[in-house]
Amino acid sequence: MTWAEPGPPASYSWEATDEGVATRFGLTVGQIVRFDLNTSPAPPALLGEMLAAGTFETSLSEYPPGDYRRLVEAAAERYGVGTDEVVPGAGADEILDMAAKAFLRAGERAVVPVPTYAMYRVVTEQRGGVVVPVPRLGPDEGFALDLPAMREAARDAALVWLCNPNNPTGAEEPEGAIEALLDTIKADAAAEGRDPAAVVVDEAYAEFTGRSLIGIRSSYPNLVVVRTASKAYALAGLRVGFAIAAPASLARVALYRPPGSIGTISETVVTRALREPAAMLANVARVAAERPRLLAAFETAGWRPYPSVACFVLVDLGSAARASFVAGQLLRRGIVPRTFSAGHPAERCLRLTVRAPQENERLIEAIAQIAPEAARVTAHLDPDPATTRLASEAAQPVPKEPA
Numbered sequence: 001m002t003w004a005e006p007g008p009p010a011s012y013s014w015e016a017t018d019e020g021v022a023t024r025f026g027l028t029v030g031q032i033v034r035f036d037l038n039t040s041p042a043p044p045a046l047l048g049e050m051l052a053a054g055t056f057e058t059s060l061s062e063y064p065p066g067d068y069r070r071l072v073e074a075a076a077e078r079y080g081v082g083t084d085e086v087v088p089g090a091g092a093d094e095i096l097d098m099a100a101k102a103f104l105r106a107g108e109r110a111v112v113p114v115p116t117y118a119m120y121r122v123v124t125e126q127r128g129g130v131v132v133p134v135p136r137l138g139p140d141e142g143f144a145l146d147l148p149a150m151r152e153a154a155r156d157a158a159l160v161w162l163c164n165p166n167n168p169t170g171a172e173e174p175e176g177a178i179e180a181l182l183d184t185i186k187a188d189a190a191a192e193g194r195d196p197a198a199v200v201v202d203e204a205y206a207e208f209t210g211r212s213l214i215g216i217r218s219s220y221p222n223l224v225v226v227r228t229a230s231k232a233y234a235l236a237g238l239r240v241g242f243a244i245a246a247p248a249s250l251a252r253v254a255l256y257r258p259p260g261s262i263g264t265i266s267e268t269v270v271t272r273a274l275r276e277p278a279a280m281l282a283n284v285a286r287v288a289a290e291r292p293r294l295l296a297a298f299e300t301a302g303w304r305p306y307p308s309v310a311c312f313v314l315v316d317l318g319s320a321a322r323a324s325f326v327a328g329q330l331l332r333r334g335i336v337p338r339t340f341s342a343g344h345p346a347e348r349c350l351r352l353t354v355r356a357p358q359e360n361e362r363l364i365e366a367i368a369q370i371a372p373e374a375a376r377v378t379a380h381l382d383p384d385p386a387t388t389r390l391a392s393e394a395a396q397p398v399p400k401e402p403a
């Protein structure tokens with residue numbers, strides 16, 4: 001295994017905005033549908049009610065409560081943990097940033113199973129940490145972790161980043177796999193007389209499976225679980241996420257919580273959303289009902305969708321050229337897919353969010369139109385260089401690997 005010297009962090013830029021995509025493709029903002037962000041079609045009804053009422057936990061002329069006590073209490077109850085086991089942040093992304101600060105010092109190693117969510121690399125490199133990429137097993141093994149390779153890499157690492165269910169593959173680890181890795185990390189550290197690596201498990205999509213590692217936190221003091229209000233709770237714009245861990249690890253993360261990064265409106269709304277999960281459960285049910293239709297449409301098109309337990313599907317188009325062609329064709333219709341740049345392990349793929357029934361219908365119709373021409377695209381001969389150029393231009397602003 002080789003490591004790069006610590007250097008400047010991997011750069012990233014924000015996703016193209018709706019306005020940006022519309023301008024580039026000569027469309028109106030109203031024609032744009034985001035299949036690239038793994039978000040939900042609409043926020044829960046309670047958001048509108050609360051905004052109309054205009055009353056929040058404290059006056060908006062004041063700062064939010066410094067301890068976010070009500071939000072923390074609601075999260076502790078929802079996740080079945082103590083209030084000393086929850087730290088809130090401005091989205092899971094801020095939690096990842098705090099975890100990197102808590103567990104990594106410059107020059108230390110962080111293990112990243114690839115492909116996965118791009119921010120693990122970014123926050124590691126921002127700390128001057130060194131990313132140790134460990135390839136996942138292939139699609140026929142469900143993109144599972146390569147457990148022996150992970151164990152080996154974790155031996156001299158300070159931090160291990162895991163994402164379960166994993167973005168962008170949409171797969172979850174086999175039952176017991178992460179526990180087995182945690183056990184070997186613990187045993188190796190004990191045998192070698194050192195502290196085990198911290199293991200951060202990003203469960204941004206856990207509500208879609210109903211499974212979580214939160215229940216084993218007391219057995220693994222090095223385990224930190226990350227959750228968010230952005231995905232199943234359909235409140236990505238409010239920017240609220242959580243770190244959940246046994247008190248000792250949690251206290252380390254809490255040291256890096258910035259003051260007041262969650263606004264009072266976000267705090268008040270997410271507190272209620274956590275206490276009234278009916279809309280979240282309905283959103284999970286929508287995804288479960290709609291996902292098979294998308295999988296079927298991809299198969300009919302002759303493409304290879306990978307099984308997904310999450311609110312998005314990774315589809316293998318067979319070649320990077322075909323993925324790029326299809327992305328361009330979708331974008332011209334206002335449908336924004338997640339693309340992967342050349343050299344990424346998923347460069348032959350697009351990732352598409354499971355959206356509302358009518359929106360999915362639009363995608364399915366577009367696929368039916370595009371598929372015959374896409375079938376003629378080969379890696380060597382692109383019949384329409386213009387669309388490839390449009391797709392790759394559109395791909396440029398999105399290397400953050402959003403959502």
Ligand code: PMP
Nearest residue numbers: 091092093117204228230402403
């Ligand atoms: N983790 C994963 C795996 C994600 O896909 C996302 C969505 N971009 C995040 C974290 C960040 O989510 P949040 O909106 O809570 O910052």
